[in-house]
Amino acid sequence: MSDNSASLHHIVVVGGGAGGLELATRLGDSVGRRGQAQVTLIDRSRTHLWKPLLHEVAAGSMDVDQHMLDYLAQARWHHFRFRLGSMSGLDRERRVVRVAPTYDEDGRLLIGEREIRYDTLVIAVGSGTNDFGTPGAQEHAISLDTPPQAERFHNRLINACIRANAQHEPLRPEQLQVAIIGAGATGVELAAELHHTTRELVAFGLEHIDAERDIRITLIEAGPRVLPALPERLSKSTEELLAKLQVQVLTGARVTAVEHDGVRIADGRKVPAELTVWAAGIKAPDFLKDIAGLETNRLNQLVVTPELRVTRDSDIFAMGDCAACAWPGREHNVPPRAQAAHQQATLLASTLRRRLAGKPARAFVYRDFGSLVSLGEYSTVGSLMGALIGGSLFIEGLFARMMYVSLYRMHLYALHGFAKVFFDTLARLITRRTEPRVKLH
Numbered sequence: 001m002s003d004n005s006a007s008l009h010h011i012v013v014v015g016g017g018a019g020g021l022e023l024a025t026r027l028g029d030s031v032g033r034r035g036q037a038q039v040t041l042i043d044r045s046r047t048h049l050w051k052p053l054l055h056e057v058a059a060g061s062m063d064v065d066q067h068m069l070d071y072l073a074q075a076r077w078h079h080f081r082f083r084l085g086s087m088s089g090l091d092r093e094r095r096v097v098r099v100a101p102t103y104d105e106d107g108r109l110l111i112g113e114r115e116i117r118y119d120t121l122v123i124a125v126g127s128g129t130n131d132f133g134t135p136g137a138q139e140h141a142i143s144l145d146t147p148p149q150a151e152r153f154h155n156r157l158i159n160a161c162i163r164a165n166a167q168h169e170p171l172r173p174e175q176l177q178v179a180i181i182g183a184g185a186t187g188v189e190l191a192a193e194l195h196h197t198t199r200e201l202v203a204f205g206l207e208h209i210d211a212e213r214d215i216r217i218t219l220i221e222a223g224p225r226v227l228p229a230l231p232e233r234l235s236k237s238t239e240e241l242l243a244k245l246q247v248q249v250l251t252g253a254r255v256t257a258v259e260h261d262g263v264r265i266a267d268g269r270k271v272p273a274e275l276t277v278w279a280a281g282i283k284a285p286d287f288l289k290d291i292a293g294l295e296t297n298r299l300n301q302l303v304v305t306p307e308l309r310v311t312r313d314s315d316i317f318a319m320g321d322c323a324a325c326a327w328p329g330r331e332h333n334v335p336p337r338a339q340a341a342h343q344q345a346t347l348l349a350s351t352l353r354r355r356l357a358g359k360p361a362r363a364f365v366y367r368d369f370g371s372l373v374s375l376g377e378y379s380t381v382g383s384l385m386g387a388l389i390g391g392s393l394f395i396e397g398l399f400a401r402m403m404y405v406s407l408y409r410m411h412l413y414a415l416h417g418f419a420k421v422f423f424d425t426l427a428r429l430i431t432r433r434t435e436p437r438v439k440l441h
Helices: 018-032 049-057 071-077 145-164 185-203 233-246 339-358 398-416 418-432
Strands: 011-016 037-043 083-084 085-090 096-099 107-112 114-117 118-125 177-181 216-219 248-251 255-259 262-267 270-272 275-278 316-318 370-374 380-386 391-395
Touching: 011 018, 011 114, 018 037, 018 071, 018 339, 018 398, 037 071, 049 145, 049 185, 049 398, 071 083, 118 339, 118 370, 145 185, 177 185, 177 262, 177 270, 185 216, 185 370, 233 248, 233 370, 339 398, 339 418, 398 418
Parallel strands: 011 037, 011 118, 037 083, 118 316, 177 216, 177 275, 216 248
Antiparallel strands: 085 096, 096 114, 255 262, 262 270, 370 380, 380 391
């Protein structure tokens, strides 16, 4: 595709997460391939990783380099353009997206500030964790919103174990202790993965550490139970398994401060911790708040119509975690889940094709297929929902694990097609047998 395409309809997708990348790929394979529109994807990173995998990267059970997807390669294979950078502003009158300057690893300017024009804009910039302004959270807690953050936590975990193994004096109270703030899916899955990988790590020659005695994981939740947004039966089953893993669970515990050696709770207790992860709450990026006069809510999410169009501009759509999309018949909006982003990407690909053909958009109808929570090597639990089973069905064990893995395969299938996913999966099964089960660096 050429930049000399002024007559083409310009579709710009900002954000290369699960939904944004799927949408750009679908549009590139249809209207981009046929020359009906020029599709451009903008993202601040050069590579993509499915966000639900970040807890595995943090725990060390996944090598991030083996699952990264290069945006430039995907763009070439699927007939869209990729532009590196972060959205910093929006001019609705001139219909341009402002992109902030990009710098290299040494702080040198790589790409200057620029503008990218659009005829149709889709904002899919996702969300980040919400620390609610808790004192010390920014300085002493690590969030798992991006691969670099997950790798940073993993490196600190490895270093903490090596340091503890080499010292001669007794361990300090917080040493080798991990506090996870937020017992939603990310927090629960990380706790289970860490229980397994820390024991694998210690087995690789760290003979002065007793994992059962020295390593403690504490899960802190302000709500009355773990997985507060999911069915109570699933929550109870998860909590029972965490108890077997000796993961300490503190519910009804509101965090008031994060310190360098632990977490303060509202009742006055302090949870010792050398490493703290903040996995509670979400909000859309701050730059979206009232951007260019568009309507946003208190979480900076763009308020959208049933067609996923923002309320104050018919040429702009929003999807995924950064969109506040009403869920008819429910008190809350469509939840921030991967299945919602996938469904919205599918609808918007059809909507934008219809838009080019002069046809009206269709309303988004969210279908909740249930929830799955992976507890690493130990178990997977979940609930399936749908008309075929007449409500909800609780599942666990191998079948639940297969369903959980299939979610990632569906994402890969949407990006690459069946053949590539099949052979890639086969290759990973072979190499998995010749590599350590935990990343050691």
